[in-house]
Structure formats: structure tokens, C-alpha cells
Amino acid sequence: MNMFKDKVVLITGASQGIGKATALKFAEQKASLAINDIGGQEEQLKELKNEIEKLGGRANYYLADVANYEEVEKMVQSIKNDLGKLDVLVNNAGICRDKTLAKMTKEDWQKVIDIDLTGVFNCTKAALALIVNNRGKIINVSSLVGIRGNFGQTNYAAAKAGIIGFTKSLAKEVGRFGVTVNAIAPGFIETNLTQKMPEEIKGMVKKFTPLGRFGRPEEVAFLITFLASEKADFITGSVVNIDGGLSL
Ligand code: NAP
Numbered sequence: 001m002n003m004f005k006d007k008v009v010l011i012t013g014a015s016q017g018i019g020k021a022t023a024l025k026f027a028e029q030k031a032s033l034a035i036n037d038i039g040g041q042e043e044q045l046k047e048l049k050n051e052i053e054k055l056g057g058r059a060n061y062y063l064a065d066v067a068n069y070e071e072v073e074k075m076v077q078s079i080k081n082d083l084g085k086l087d088v089l090v091n092n093a094g095i096c097r098d099k100t101l102a103k104m105t106k107e108d109w110q111k112v113i114d115i116d117l118t119g120v121f122n123c124t125k126a127a128l129a130l131i132v133n134n135r136g137k138i139i140n141v142s143s144l145v146g147i148r149g150n151f152g153q154t155n156y157a158a159a160k161a162g163i164i165g166f167t168k169s170l171a172k173e174v175g176r177f178g179v180t181v182n183a184i185a186p187g188f189i190e191t192n193l194t195q196k197m198p199e200e201i202k203g204m205v206k207k208f209t210p211l212g213r214f215g216r217p218e219e220v221a222f223l224i225t226f227l228a229s230e231k232a233d234f235i236t237g238s239v240v241n242i243d244g245g246l247s248l
Pocket of ligand 1: 037194
């Protein structure tokens with residue numbers, strides 16, 4: 001299928017996990033990809049670019065820290081120069097620094113807010129004019145934790161809840177241009193982010209998840225490509241859960 005033929009898609013934090021799976025899913029549908037990650041991930045981005053090209057797709061990679069507005073602006077300008085336009089922005093880059101608030105340092109707080117929340121502002125702000133030009137789509141990767149909170153994640157929960165407020169407000173601002181803005185709220189997905197969790201906690205998560213397992217990055221990628229497609233033209237300001245029923 002060629003659902004995204006002639007569409008240019010920027011995915012942040014794309015070198016692994018949900019971002020990588022999403023890039024590959026867009027590539028299968030013939031999108032031109034701008035894949036982003038931070039400096040340390042250049043080799044993984046190169047490999048992903050090769051993988052996409054083997055699928056017959058097109059990809060350029062851009063190293064930029066989403067928390068740094070100047071780097072993000074430069075990246076968006078380069079995408080405009082290299083690929084001519086931008087239709088879809090997937091704000092996926094994110095980290096966690098888990099600690100109870102009693103143990104959390106100001107640095108743990110600030111780092112997560114800077115990447116997970118300000119990163120979404122930076123990328124969206126820099127890309128908005130291009131997206132508006134093409135009646136494009138923005139998909140923000142929030143989290144179930146942003147809705148329900150989680151022990152040891154005040155910083156992450158605050159950032160992910162902030163993304164939800166940002167998504168709904170921007171959806172109201174840009175609806176008149178035909179631009180949609182949605183958020184997704186994954187539960188627990190098998191990626192490096194969750195691999196580090198203690199086995200005991202993983203077991204508990206599975207126990208409380210009606211479907212009895214973690215999600216796969218490809219399952220999240222399907223949802224993101226759906227929200228980026230014409231099929232989702234009337235969906236905006238939504239937060240779509242993808243959590244195996246954990247939120248019930
Ligand atoms: P992941 O495998 O760690 O991928 C995230 C990518 O973002 C990594 O390559 C990371 O690089 C990159 N990144 C970190 N800081 C960045 C920055 N400043 N600028 C650009 N890229 C940066 O994690 P994932 O599980 O796929 O997570 C993707 C998104 O889904 C995140 O927003 C996460 O919060 C969200 N999410 C994940 C789950 C889950 O269960 N996995 C659940 C809910 C929501 P480094 O590895 O170098 O940090």
C-alpha cells in the first residue's frame with residue numbers, strides 16, 4: 001500500500017523502540033522519512049536509514065537534541081531544504097529518570113521536563129508553519145502514566161500530562177487550518193525503556209493488564225500511522241490509549 005506516498009514524516013527519537021517501529025511502518029507505506037535522534041545514536045540511525053532504503057523507501061537522518069530549540073530549528077530547516085516540506089510530525093523522543101520525589105534531584109526533574117515536554121514544544125513550534133501549509137498531522141507520544149500517575153515518576157507523569165494539555169490546546173488552535181493534533185497513551189511496551197524494569201514489577205504489570213502482556217512497538221506504530229492517515233481526518237484533540245486494558 002502507498003498510503004503515505006508523497007508525504008514527508010518527521011519522527012523524533014527514532015533510532016530504536018516505538019520510534020523505529022513507527023519509521024518502518026511509514027516506510028512500508030512509502031513515506032519519505034526524516035528520522036531524528038540525539039548524537040549518541042548516529043550508528044543506529046544510519047542502520048535504520050539503510051533498512052528503510054532496502055524496503056524501497058527514502059530516509060534522511062538528523063541528529064538533534066529535541067530539548068535544544070536552536071538544534072531543532074536547524075533540523076526543521078534542513079528537512080525543508082532536503083525533502084521540500086513536512087506533512088506529519090511524530091513527537092516520540094522521551095526518557096525517564098525514575099525516583100520518588102523525596103529522592104529526586106532538581107536535575108532529574110529538569111532533564112525529563114526538558115526532553116519529554118519542552119522537546120514537544122520545540123519540535124512542534126519549529127515545524128508548525130510547514131505542517132499548516134500541508135493541512136498536516138501531529139501525533140504526540142504521551143503515556144498512561146500522564147493520565148493515572150505512577151509511583152516514582154512525578155517528573156515523567158508531569159511531562160506526559162503536560163503533553164495532553166498541549167495536544168488539546170493546539171488542536172483547538174489549528175483545527176481551522178485542517179491540521180489535526182492527537183496524543184497516544186501507551187501502557188507498557190517492550191522497549192529499552194521498560195527492559196530495565198525489575199522482573200518483579202514486570203510480573204505485576206502483566207498481572208494487572210487484562211491482556212496479560214506488554215505491548216509491542218509495532219502495535220503502537222500501527223496506531224500512530226492510523227492517526228497520521230486520511231482515515232483519521234476527523235479525529236483531533238484525542239488521547240488514544242494503547243495499553244492492553246491496563247487503564248480499565
Ligand atoms: P526508547 O527505546 O528509549 O526510545 C526513545 C528514543 O528517544 C531513544 O533512542 C533516545 O535516545 C531518544 N532520545 C532521548 N533523548 C532525546 C533527545 N533529547 N533528543 C532526541 N532523541 C532523544 O523508548 P521507547 O519506549 O521507544 O519510547 C518512545 C516514547 O514512548 C517515549 O516518549 C516514551 O516516554 C513513550 N512511552 C513508552 C512506553 C513504553 O512502555 N516503552 C510507554 C508509554 C510511553 P537515548 O537512548 O540515547 O536516550
